Amino acid sequence: MSAASLAPAERAAFATSSRLLSCLVTESLMNAIFVRGQSNEVASTAIVLTPEASKHEGPYAPEDVFVAIPLRHIPIFKPKSATLIGLLDPLDMFPYVYEPTAGNGISNGIVNYALNAHAKANSSGLEDSALEALQTVVPQVSALRSIAGPLYLWRKFADSYGIDEELYDSVTEELRSSVVWQEYSYGHPPIEPKFVSPSIAWEQSIVEGHPTHPMHKARRALSPIPTINPGQYDWQHPKIRIVDVPRKKLSIQGDWDNLVSSVCAVAAKNAGRPIEVAPDHTLVPIHDLQVANVQEKFPEAKVLPEEYHVDALAQQSLRSVIVPSALTSTQLKLAFGIRLTSAVRTISPPSAYLGPRFSSEIVPRLTYDRSLLIVQRELASVSSIHPNPDVAKHLAGIVREAYENICEEKHGERAIVCTALVETGYSGEDEIPLVQKAFNLDTKEKRIAWLDKFVDIFFKAFLPSVITNGVAFEGHPQNTLARFDLETRELKGFVIRDFGGLRVHPPSVIASTDLETLDGIIARDHSILADTTEDVHTRLYHTLIHNHLQQLIRVLRLHYNGIGWEIVRRHLEAQIPQDHDLRKLWLNPETETLPGKCFMRMRLQGMYRTHLHGPFPNLIHYNGIQNA
Structure with missing residues (x-):
């Protein structure tokens, strides 16, 4: 009953559907009622109510039910509740989503991806359990049908929530794109990296x-960039193009030209011939996909002819690249x-302005252990001075340090982007995360010991600048690289990059x-x-705890038993001063x-730059569930 057993199209549909449902429930856009399962295989079912039905307590009719989701484990509840789900994670869910059939008054909808025979056979027990659970809340329901596509879920939510058509169409295309590219990723998985693989292979x-x-x-x-379909463009191997721009049209920070x-x-x-520049x-290097916008x-x-190009290798973000033929210790x-x-x-003018100044003026003054945390400074930048910032952001670039390019030869380290540690899905139904393979974590004891050291060094690296200086780096997994000794594979510290999400x-x-003063720097x-230190701590909680550590703890199978969160509490207790506001808050x-x-x-x-926050269950105090 794993998602890996589904065909790529069905698996991709569930990958996006589960994330959509996770957000809708965790962000309290819809309530989800927990019903404990009666079988050994299904821990429980989440009965997700429509937005309107979420405004009141029962009794509920069939049309009040948004979907029913069989769950692998008991999820995290809202405070003071044993029935309302407060945090629903995609890893909580079995890969099947159901709704009452049209015969019970629910309007017909298109199921984007039908389940194949193998999936149907595996899901029969789940459907029975989900129906039994749903009937405890809505007795009138007599049958269910499978929903595999997020577009149908989004349409159903948009209709009930009152989303205008322009926003509906925009989000629809983004969800559609997510499914299409996820299906392609499942059908054409990247090469599985080994510990000995270079950093870019992990990226x-x-x-x-x-x-x-x-x-x-x-x-x-x-x-003006044309639609890009899977297989049409090699995202991992972009070409860098060169643009000739009058200096008076640019804001230049740092030693850009050099x-x-x-x-x-x-x-x-x-190109076989020099570049003549007044x-x-x-000269401004740009991504080849950005030529049309420039x-x-x-x-x-003036965009130079295509013959003036340089081959690059894209990192996880796709628009940050290393250039092996030209840059040894920096990246773009x-x-x-x-x-x-x-x-x-794109890169906003304020972000381009900030990076080199923050790197030179503030980073050297911050309190943190330089042996544990490497801050990749941004050394230079350019951005257009066009009066419309929404236009100016299309002609910009940043040169930043690339510790991962030199760490193997100069420091005997392997730098691995932390997102990759939790990845699976490289071959068939293999659901073993890379972190377990790379570090031979084949027992519970090994997983606990590995996580304990990771959390210890993680907090020692990222908490001091928050505690002393009120500066939180955006330490989510894409921005963070873990540094391991090449010989012993022991964790030595971290690298943090990208200042766009600082607080x-x-x-x-x-x-x-x-x-x-910070005038002239920011x-x-x-x-x-941030107006308050609590604002800084809010950003820190999302990136370090909710996003980064939660996923790692889950894939190491130390979430539901509470062991991972006991490790987190222990190290926070040891590293946050007794009288600090962060201790009082967390x-x-x-x-x-x-x-x-x-x-x-x-x-x-x-919203994008401005974040919107809601009350999520405090994972730091999670103690797990019995017999997990």
């Missing part, structure tokens, strides 16, 4: 990506007009350093600025909820 090994975002695999090209000169030199070598112009939006920019972060997950991956409390920074209206037993990032609520309100 390019991602099968699923974000564990809870409904648009986790979306790759939606926006005009840091990109080797890229331009290789482009000229590949003294009052500069040509349309910046008439002053480039803009392109592609919507990945919830955002178009900075200016009074705390000023009070803890010799800086008198724009006063920048989205990373470790107080009365803190039953903490603000969680609401992906769907943000999308419904058109």
